[in-house]
Amino acid sequence: MNIIKKLVRKAPQIRIALKSMEFYFKSLSRGLKFVAKMNSKVCDTRDLMIFGWYGTETVGDKFILLGVIYSIFKSHENDFDTLNIISLDVNVTRKTLIELDDFVKTYSSNSEFKSFLSKFNVVDYESIYSLRTNTTYVLGGGPIMDDPILVDWWLLSEKVAKIESSKFYILGSGVGPLSRKICCLLSKSLIKNSNAKLIRNKSSLLDFDYKEVIDPAFLVYFIADKLHEGKFRPDGRLSINIRSIPFQYLKSSAAQDSNVVTEFGKYVxxxxxxxxxxxxISYFTTHQLDSTPDSVLCNSVIIKTLESNNSNLASVVESAQQEDTVSSVVEELLQSEYVIASRFHGVVLALICGCKVSGLDYGVKSKVCGLYESLGRNYPDSRTFEFNGYSNKDFLSLSDSDILSMVKQKTGPFLDLVNSK
Structure with missing residues (x-):
C-alpha cells in the first residue's frame, strides 16, 4: 500500500521522465535515420531548397513562406536554376502555393515576382537527406524549438558547412521555446553554422553576431501594393481574431465562467x-484549431458580455469563418477598420491590410508582446486576458510613420541577403 502511495505521489515526475525518454528516443531515431539515408549529390544546376515546418501551414505560415520567397527574389532572383520547397505534407504545401499565387495575382503589380513564384516546386521531405553541391538551403521562418526534427536541421547544417559551393541560410526563424539542454546546444550550433543568421527575436542563447529582424510575413506589405489602395474598406467594422482557449482555462464544466474567457469579453x-x-462585429481565424468548440465558446462569451451591457451590437455579431484560407482572411480584413487580434499573425496580417490593430494575448511575455516591443511600443498589462483596465492608446497601424519605418528597418536584411553570402 505504501508503495502505491509513493508511486501516486511521484506520478507527475514519472510522467515527465517518460516524456523525456520518449523525446530523446525520437531524436536519436531521427539522427540515425538521417545518417542512414544521407547521400551526396553533385549538381550541375544551382538549386534552392526551402525547408522548415512546411506541410503544417496556418494562414500566418503561408504569409511567412511568401515573405521568405520574396526575400530570395529580391536578393537572388537570377541565382537559381530550380526553386524547391521541402514539405512534410506535399499536398498541403501545394495547396498553399495555389493560394499564394492567387493572392499575388490579385494584389500585386509586380509581374517579375509573379513569374518567380510560379517556378516553385514542392518536394517530399526525403529530399532533406540529399546533400547537394551548388545548393542554397533556407530554413524559412519557423521556430527553432524543442522538437526531434531539430536533429535533422542540425545535421543538415553540419554537412552543408563542409560543402564549399553550398550555403545554409536562416531567414526569420524564432529561437524557442527551448527547455532541454541538448536542444539548446543543437540550436546554437545550427544557427552558428548558417551563412545568413536572420533571427526574429532576441535570445540569450546566442553569444555571437546575428541580425535581429521582424517576422518575414511583414514582407507581404511590400509585395501586395494593391492592398494599400484602401477602396474596399467601410468604416465602423470591428473584426476579432479568435483563438482556441488553452486547456487550463477549460477544466470545469462551467468553462464559460472562466475568468480568462470572460475577461476577453470584458476587453471587447x-x-x-x-x-x-x-x-x-465579425470574426476571423488564422489557425485551424481556432474553429474548434473552444473558440465557439469564446464567441458566445463575447456575445453574452455585449448583451449584459445592453449593447445593440450583440444581434449583428457574425459567426467565425470555418476555412482559414489566405483569401478569406484578407477579404475579411479589407472590410474592417478595427481589429482585436488574439494571435501573433492576426496582428501582422491586420497591419498589412491597413487596419487599426489592438493586440491581445494570454501573457505579458507573449509573442504579441514581443511584436509590440519590436515595433517600438509598450505592451501594457491591460493587453492580456488578465484584464485590469483598457486603453486604446497603443493601437498599431502602418499609417503611423514610426511603426512603418520600424517595419522597413527590420525587414531590410531580408532584402539584402547578397551581403550575407
Whole structure:
C-alpha cells in the first residue's frame, strides 16, 4: 500500500521522465535515420531548397513562406536554376502555393515576382537527406524549438558547412521555446553554422553576431501594393481574431465562467465603449484549431458580455469563418477598420491590410508582446486576458510613420541577403 502511495505521489515526475525518454528516443531515431539515408549529390544546376515546418501551414505560415520567397527574389532572383520547397505534407504545401499565387495575382503589380513564384516546386521531405553541391538551403521562418526534427536541421547544417559551393541560410526563424539542454546546444550550433543568421527575436542563447529582424510575413506589405489602395474598406467594422482557449482555462464544466474567457469579453466591451463608431462585429481565424468548440465558446462569451451591457451590437455579431484560407482572411480584413487580434499573425496580417490593430494575448511575455516591443511600443498589462483596465492608446497601424519605418528597418536584411553570402 505504501508503495502505491509513493508511486501516486511521484506520478507527475514519472510522467515527465517518460516524456523525456520518449523525446530523446525520437531524436536519436531521427539522427540515425538521417545518417542512414544521407547521400551526396553533385549538381550541375544551382538549386534552392526551402525547408522548415512546411506541410503544417496556418494562414500566418503561408504569409511567412511568401515573405521568405520574396526575400530570395529580391536578393537572388537570377541565382537559381530550380526553386524547391521541402514539405512534410506535399499536398498541403501545394495547396498553399495555389493560394499564394492567387493572392499575388490579385494584389500585386509586380509581374517579375509573379513569374518567380510560379517556378516553385514542392518536394517530399526525403529530399532533406540529399546533400547537394551548388545548393542554397533556407530554413524559412519557423521556430527553432524543442522538437526531434531539430536533429535533422542540425545535421543538415553540419554537412552543408563542409560543402564549399553550398550555403545554409536562416531567414526569420524564432529561437524557442527551448527547455532541454541538448536542444539548446543543437540550436546554437545550427544557427552558428548558417551563412545568413536572420533571427526574429532576441535570445540569450546566442553569444555571437546575428541580425535581429521582424517576422518575414511583414514582407507581404511590400509585395501586395494593391492592398494599400484602401477602396474596399467601410468604416465602423470591428473584426476579432479568435483563438482556441488553452486547456487550463477549460477544466470545469462551467468553462464559460472562466475568468480568462470572460475577461476577453470584458476587453471587447471596454473597446466598444471607448470606440462608439463601431457599428458591426465579425470574426476571423488564422489557425485551424481556432474553429474548434473552444473558440465557439469564446464567441458566445463575447456575445453574452455585449448583451449584459445592453449593447445593440450583440444581434449583428457574425459567426467565425470555418476555412482559414489566405483569401478569406484578407477579404475579411479589407472590410474592417478595427481589429482585436488574439494571435501573433492576426496582428501582422491586420497591419498589412491597413487596419487599426489592438493586440491581445494570454501573457505579458507573449509573442504579441514581443511584436509590440519590436515595433517600438509598450505592451501594457491591460493587453492580456488578465484584464485590469483598457486603453486604446497603443493601437498599431502602418499609417503611423514610426511603426512603418520600424517595419522597413527590420525587414531590410531580408532584402539584402547578397551581403550575407
Amino acid at each position: 466591451r471596454a473597446f466598444l465603449v471607448d470606440t462608439p463608431c463601431v457599428d458591426s
